[in-house]
Amino acid sequence: MTTGVERLALLGRHSETLMKGYVSDDVPLEGLSSNALRRLFAARIVWRPDEQGGVKLTPKMRELIAEMVADESRRQVNADVADTLEQVRTQVASYRESSQLGDYWQQEQQLLRLRQTVDDLNGRFADAIDSLWQRLNSDFGFVSRLNDKVRENERAQKQVVRLLDGLALIDFDELIDLVGNDGTLRKLLISQLQQQLSQHFTSLREVQSRLTELMARFRRMQARSRLVSGMAAFLREHPGFTPGNYARRSEVPELCNHAAPLRPAGAAALDHHQDVSLLGALLKDLPSVTRPVEATAAASPALIAESAMVAARQQALKEDVEAFYLHVVDSSANEPLSALAYLQASELTWPEEIWLFQVIAEYQGLPRQEQGAFQWLPEESPAGVYNDVRLIHDVALRFEGVA
Known part of the structure; x- marks a missing residue:
């Protein structure tokens, strides 16, 4: 615990220098003493990839900063489900062994680690889905070219597929056999986890729906912009072009003759009392519809039989x-x-x-x-x-x- 407090304090003292290293390629060494640099190396906050290169942030440190500042261009959308499930199996086995031996203190410690593992698994899925949402509502919506939009869409779709594959690795039949009749484990690994995964599945469906909506919207905008840019290019090639008065032409081009036909409709004005006699005469002269009488056979009592x-x-x-x-x-x-x-x-x-x-x-x-x-x-x-x-x-x- 003491080591963790010291490492967090070390991050706070050199936060400005570390953020400069996050934004740029190398960590600036002007404001760091040799003792501080040595402590940063020992804490695995910075590292030197080679002797000729400069000091850089470690990959985990970059991921931590990207997660804290919600830098969607650097956040990683992943969830290592297989390794976490292996940890769950090991911790459940240790928990049940401690329960059989009557070591209640060790049993509580194993249960605490198991809760933290399940929370980490759920948190990684939630963070990955949140990163997708942030990207869809920021970078994805403002790509200028169609090829960039298609590539970004494929990347987001592949990330959704990877998350769905990770969720599919969680087999509740196996978890039911694993926990047995232990009520605490069943509540943690069956009921609560199943409810959380249902929410993740719902969120991923919404993400896919949002992806489809954004792609369709961008393609409509792209079609309109291509029409405008094509017209602008035509006017640059023909500077003396003037549109003709198509309303006065006897032969309208097929491209412009797409207007829907007019279908006038009329109705009797019943509020005009002076026209009552005329309307009555018109109704009287309307031919009556006569239909021949059709003989229908009686239905047989099929239901009774x-x-x-x-x-x-x-x-x-x-x-x-x-x-x-x-x-x-x-x-x-x-x-x-x-x-x-x-x-x-x-x-x-x-x-x-x-x-x-x-x-x-x-x-x-x-x-x-x-x-x-x-x-x-x-x-x-x-x-x-x-x-x-x-x-x-x-x-x-x-x-x-x-x-």
């Missing part, structure tokens, strides 16, 4: 299930009888899922005393490791008699 057919199938299914229950009652075997085995043995055509639904519904529809006469043995399995839903694969029944 369909409903009757569905009811008949339901009744047939109910009767087959009742026959299965009677077979269970009449059977003297000690082993339970499987519903699916009976379905296959009887060569019935009902789907297995519908058959099991009806067997379960018939059992649940029995009175409580009659339900006790059957031994109910469902064959089921859990839907997942963290899901309590039970999936029923088959049902077996055995009649035990009425108590």
Whole structure:
């Protein structure tokens, strides 16, 4: 901690010199003593690439200054997701190991580092998207030439693609398996991180929409400027040119004859009382529209027939299930009888899922005393490791008699 305070104080004492080195190529050494220069080298704030060159800011220092002053021409739009995810895996493993050993102090330290790692990951995505927004609203909107605009657009599109690829590396299925049933880790790495990534995806969609809008707007402006510049070049080549009066010409050039035709419309002035008799006469003289009478056939009761057919199938299914229950009652075997085995043995055509639904519904529809006469043995399995839903694969029944 003491070393960090000293390094930050060192930045503050030599801030003006460092900013001059950021703006220019080399760091000016006139205002630096040998001791101060040595301390800047030791703190990895400046470095000398070669013996013949001057003293320069380190790349990390340039990125830090560009980030603080929001210099969009030098800010780096990236997010090293793979390395961060590897750190998350290592820290989660250390956290769970400390939890199993009962080392709570070490567990809290690992949880703190894990929170900082997740915050750094989220912050890098947020800074990268913010840098794109700043560039779109500053440099990107004021490029003078079309080629520069196209190259800038391709660069921004590639940065968006890289960010989307980085977001795609975060696999929440893997994170769910990694955190297990630990509530603290699930809240940090599943719920909070998923909400933050959803916001990043939304922001990137807005960035792409803004890119498309700016490119379309610039192309319209470019088309107009090309027309004006072409007209100016034509006038320079033909200084005596005077536009003709196209309104007085009998043959108008095709390029100018693009006006939409006029379609006059009229309406009756109902507020003129002196024209009421004339309007009445005109309405009376209008021919009446006569249409032949068309005979329509009565609609057949298709829905009623369909409903009757569905009811008949339901009744047939109910009767087959009742026959299965009677077979269970009449059977003297000690082993339970499987519903699916009976379905296959009887060569019935009902789907297995519908058959099991009806067997379960018939059992649940029995009175409580009659339900006790059957031994109910469902064959089921859990839907997942963290899901309590039970999936029923088959049902077996055995009649035990009425108590």
